[in-house]
Amino acid sequence: MPCTVFTIANQKGGVGKTTTAINLAAALAEQKIPTLVVDLDPQANATSALGIEKQEGKSLYGPLRGEGTALEMVTPTAWPNLSVIPSEVDLAAIEIELAQQENYLLKLRAVLDPIRNSGNYRAIILDCPPALGMLSMNSLAAADHLLIALQCEYMALEGLGQILKVVDRLKTAGVNPALDIGGVVMTMFDSRTNLSKQVVDEVKQHLSDKIFSTVIPRTVRLSEAPSFGKPIFAYDNASPGAVAYRALGREVATRFNLKDKPAPTPVAAAPAAPSA
Numbered sequence: 093m094p095c096t097v098f099t100i101a102n103q104k105g106g107v108g109k110t111t112t113a114i115n116l117a118a119a120l121a122e123q124k125i126p127t128l129v130v131d132l133d134p135q136a137n138a139t140s141a142l143g144i145e146k147q148e149g150k151s152l153y154g155p156l157r158g159e160g161t162a163l164e165m166v167t168p169t170a171w172p173n174l175s176v177i178p179s180e181v182d183l184a185a186i187e188i189e190l191a192q193q194e195n196y197l198l199k200l201r202a203v204l205d206p207i208r209n210s211g212n213y214r215a216i217i218l219d220c221p222p223a224l225g226m227l228s229m230n231s232l233a234a235a236d237h238l239l240i241a242l243q244c245e246y247m248a249l250e251g252l253g254q255i256l257k258v259v260d261r262l263k264t265a266g267v268n269p270a271l272d273i274g275g276v277v278m279t280m281f282d283s284r285t286n287l288s289k290q291v292v293d294e295v296k297q298h299l300s301d302k303i304f305s306t307v308i309p310r311t312v313r314l315s316e317a318p319s320f321g322k323p324i325f326a327y328d329n330a331s332p333g334a335v336a337y338r339a340l341g342r343e344v345a346t347r348f349n350l351k352d353k354p355a356p357t358p359v360a361a362a363p364a365a366p367s368a
């Protein structure tokens with residue numbers, strides 16, 4: 093099974109990266125796409141939002157410094173087709189430790205390679221901390237596609253420019269020439285304000301081919317679900333947030349061909365003509 097790696101990276105905090113990472117992952121899992129969330133944020137919000145308790149030694153901290161493997165860190169969630177590599181506070185130290193290693197930008201790619209090649213997952217979603225530090229840069233070096241969570245707020249486009257510049261630099265430097273801007277997810281859309289609509293329109297003008305047509309509404313249910321350790325589908329399956337993330341999941345599955353059709357059953361070969 094091929095495996096597609098997405099990173100949800102952005103220098104801005106609180107824009108809906110983690111909410112998108114876990115609910116998009118859950119939406120893919122619901123479509124029977126085997127999905128792994130990798131929590132790269134020492135805050136471990138994705139870990140707890142998926143109902144997994146933080147545990148010392150259970151993160152990519154060890155594997156990133158050459159101790160143990162990422163496969164050993166994979167933890168199943170309560171939902172089928174959905175696993176997570178958790179995070180914990182130790183991971184914060186890797187920001188400094190990585191900087192002292194050779195090829196420091198490619199460490200995560202190397203650590204994830206065995207998982208990518210394991211055939212266990214069709215999609216891997218990396219949830220990044222709110223800064224373009226070592227972990228986020230490593231995620232950009234390891235990913236096939238960058239998904240950008242963009243909050244519907246004033247100055248949204250300025251923030252976007254910054255991350256796009258970083259992507260360009262990584263590509264031209266040869267760190268990850270194949271890195272692609274997979275798409276922009278507009279988050280926390282407030283239908284009562286004109287500002288939200290203006291921001292979506294403005295982003296559409298600049299990135300019409302990248303923006304997902306599903307826009308994520310601002311809803312209390314989406315902000316409540318993490319404290320119950322559940323994706324939105326397990327918390328309030330019919331809520332507008334669930335409807336939106338389910339639609340985003342379908343868009344992502346289609347855009348990136350994640351629902352590979354089973355190989356056609358071979359047609360019985362015609363009997364060979366008798367040789368003369």
Ligand code: ATP
Pocket residue numbers: 104105106107108109110111112133137220221222279280281308309310311312314315316318
């Ligand atoms: P950080 O940069 O700290 O990692 P983040 O970009 O991962 O933040 P989230 O944690 O997903 O952002 O969201 C920030 C806050 O906004 C959280 O409290 C979350 O529950 C809330 N939130 C996210 N999306 C929505 C939404 N669509 N509607 C309402 N609240 C939301």
Ligand code: MG
Pocket residue numbers: 109110111133137220221
């Ligand atoms: Mg987060």
